[in-house]
Amino acid sequence: MTRAILTINAGSSSVKFSAYALPEDVPEAEPAEIGHGQVSGLGGGGVPARFEAFEPGPDGPVGVADDSLPAGAGNHRAALSAILDWLPGHVHGAQVVAIGHRVVHGGRDFAAPLLLDPAAIDRLRALVPLAPLHQPHNLAAVDAVAALYPALPQVACFDTAFHRSQPERSRLFALPYAWFEAGIERYGFHGLSYEFVAGRLPELLGREKTGRVVVAHLGNGASLCGMVDGVSQATSMGFTALDGLPMGSRCGQIDPGVLLYLMDAEGFDSRRLSDLLYRESGLKGLSGGISDMRALLADGGTGARRAVGYYVERVARGVAEMAAAIGGIDALVFTAGIGAHAAPVRAAVLQRLAFLGFRLDPATNDGHGPRLTLPGDGPSAWAIDTDEECMIARHTRDVVAGNAGRGN
Ligand SMILES: Nc1ncnc2c1ncn2[C@@H]1O[C@H](COP(=O)(O)OP(=O)(O)O)[C@@H](O)[C@H]1O
Ligand SMILES: CC(=O)OP(=O)(O)O
Numbered sequence: 064m065t066r067a068i069l070t071i072n073a074g075s076s077s078v079k080f081s082a083y084a085l086p087e088d089v090p091e092a093e094p095a096e097i098g099h100g101q102v103s104g105l106g107g108g109g110v111p112a113r114f115e116a117f118e119p120g121p122d123g124p125v126g127v128a129d130d131s132l133p134a135g136a137g138n139h140r141a142a143l144s145a146i147l148d149w150l151p152g153h154v155h156g157a158q159v160v161a162i163g164h165r166v167v168h169g170g171r172d173f174a175a176p177l178l179l180d181p182a183a184i185d186r187l188r189a190l191v192p193l194a195p196l197h198q199p200h201n202l203a204a205v206d207a208v209a210a211l212y213p214a215l216p217q218v219a220c221f222d223t224a225f226h227r228s229q230p231e232r233s234r235l236f237a238l239p240y241a242w243f244e245a246g247i248e249r250y251g252f253h254g255l256s257y258e259f260v261a262g263r264l265p266e267l268l269g270r271e272k273t274g275r276v277v278v279a280h281l282g283n284g285a286s287l288c289g290m291v292d293g294v295s296q297a298t299s300m301g302f303t304a305l306d307g308l309p310m311g312s313r314c315g316q317i318d319p320g321v322l323l324y325l326m327d328a329e330g331f332d333s334r335r336l337s338d339l340l341y342r343e344s345g346l347k348g349l350s351g352g353i354s355d356m357r358a359l360l361a362d363g364g365t366g367a368r369r370a371v372g373y374y375v376e377r378v379a380r381g382v383a384e385m386a387a388a389i390g391g392i393d394a395l396v397f398t399a400g401i402g403a404h405a406a407p408v409r410a411a412v413l414q415r416l417a418f419l420g421f422r423l424d425p426a427t428n429d430g431h432g433p434r435l436t437l438p439g440d441g442p443s444a445w446a447i448d449t450d451e452e453c454m455i456a457r458h459t460r461d462v463v464a465g466n467a468g469r470g471n
C-alpha cells in the first residue's frame with residue numbers, strides 16, 4: 064500500500080492541506096502530491112469563508128469539493144474539523160504514516176523540524192502569546208490529530224527556523240543587551256515559504272550561486288527576506304509576526320511611542336492593544352474594513368486606494384532596506400497570494416523601485432511572470448507561487464525516516 068504524508072498549514076486567513084505519496088524504497092525521493100485544498104477567507108475582512116479541494120486528474124487538478132463548508136463555519140476551528148472530516152475519505156487507500164504541521168513560532172529552542180511529543184508541545188504552547196493569530200491554530204491541529212489518531216507521528220515545521228542563520232546585527236533590537244540574552248530578538252517568519260523559494264532560485268536565475276536576492280512574501284501576513292546564495296541574512300518580521308510590512312489586519316512597523324500613548328492617554332490594556340494591532344489595523348484598518356487584497360483592488364474606493372497606496376509604499380521601502388542589509392540586489396522575487404497574483408501591486412512596487420534599476424515588463428507582469436522585468440543590466444524581478452506544504456512534506460519525510468534533527 065502507498066505510504067502517504069498529510070500536511071496542515073494554518074495561516075492567519077486560511078488553513079491549507081495536502082496529501083503526498085512517498086515513493087516506495089527511495090527514502091530521499093520527492094513526495095508526490097496526491098491532492099490539496101484550503102479553507103480560505105478566515106480573516107473576515109471582505110470575503111466569505113470557502114472550502115476547496117482538488118485531486119489530480121489527467122488534465123490537471125480537478126475540484127472535488129467546493130463551498131461545502133457548513134453554514135457559519137467561518138473560523139479556524141470549523142475549518143480544521145471540516146478538513147479532518149474530509150481527508151480520510153480522499154487519500155485513496157494510501158496508508159497515512161505521518162502528519163506534518165506548519166508551526167509558526169519555534170522560539171530559540173527549535174531550529175529544525177521536530178517529531179512532536181507532549182513535552183515539546185507544552186514548550187510550543189508557551190509561545191502562543193508571541194503568535195496569537197497562528198500558534199493556537201497550529202497547536203489545535205496537533206491536538207485534534209492526536210485525539211483522532213494517537214499513534215500517528217506528528218512533525219512540527221517552524222516558520223522561524225530558516226532565519227536562524229541571520230547574523231546577530233539582524234537579530235538585535237536596540238534594547239539593553241540583557242533582553243537579547245533573555246530571548247527578545249527578531250526571529251522572523253514565513254521561513255517555510257522562503258526555504259521553498261530559495262530552493263527554486265538556481266533554476267529561476269539560471270545559476271548555482273544565486274547572489275543577493277530579496278523575497279517578498281505577500282500573503283495575508285507579509286514579510287521580506289534578504290538572502291545571499293539562498294541563506295537568510297535579514298527579514299522584516301521580528302519577535303512576533305506584527306513587525307515590518309502592513310498586512311491584512313496587522314499594522315506592521317509602528318512607532319512604539321504610539322502604544323505608550325494609547326496606554327497612558329486612552330487607557331488601553333494589552334488585550335485591547337493586541338486586538339488593535341493584530342486584528343483591526345493594516346489594510347483593514349486603513350480601508351475601513353477590507354483586509355483582502357483582491358477585494359480591495361476590485362473595490363477601488365477612497366479607503367481601498369489609501370490602503371493599497373500605503374501597502375505599496377511600505378513594500379517598496381522595505382525592499383530597499385533589505386537590499387541595504389545584503390549589500391545590493393540582484394533579484395527580487397514576489398510570492399504568496401498577493402505576490403504571485405496581484406499584478407497591479409507588483410507593477411506599482413517595481414515602478415517605485417526604478418531607481419534601483421528595475422525595468423518593469425508590463426506584459427509579463429500582467430501574465431504573472433515568472434519574469435517581470437525587461438532584459439538588461441539591472442536587477443531582475445520574478446513572480447512565483449510558494450509551496451509551504453511541499454516543504455512541510457519534505458521535512459516530515461526526513462524526520463520520520465530519522466534523517467533530520469529531533470530538536471535540541
Ligand atoms: N488574484 C488575486 N489578486 C489579488 N490578490 C489576490 C489574488 N489571489 C489572492 N490574493 C490575495 O492574497 C491574500 C491571501 O494570501 P495567502 O498567501 O493565500 O494568505 P495566507 O497568509 O492566509 O496564507 C489575500 O489578500 C488575497 O486577496
Ligand atoms: C507568519 C504569518 O504571518 O503567516 P501567514 O501569512 O500565513 O498569516
Ligand SMILES: [Mg+2]
Binds near residue numbers: 074282283
Ligand atoms: Mg500563508
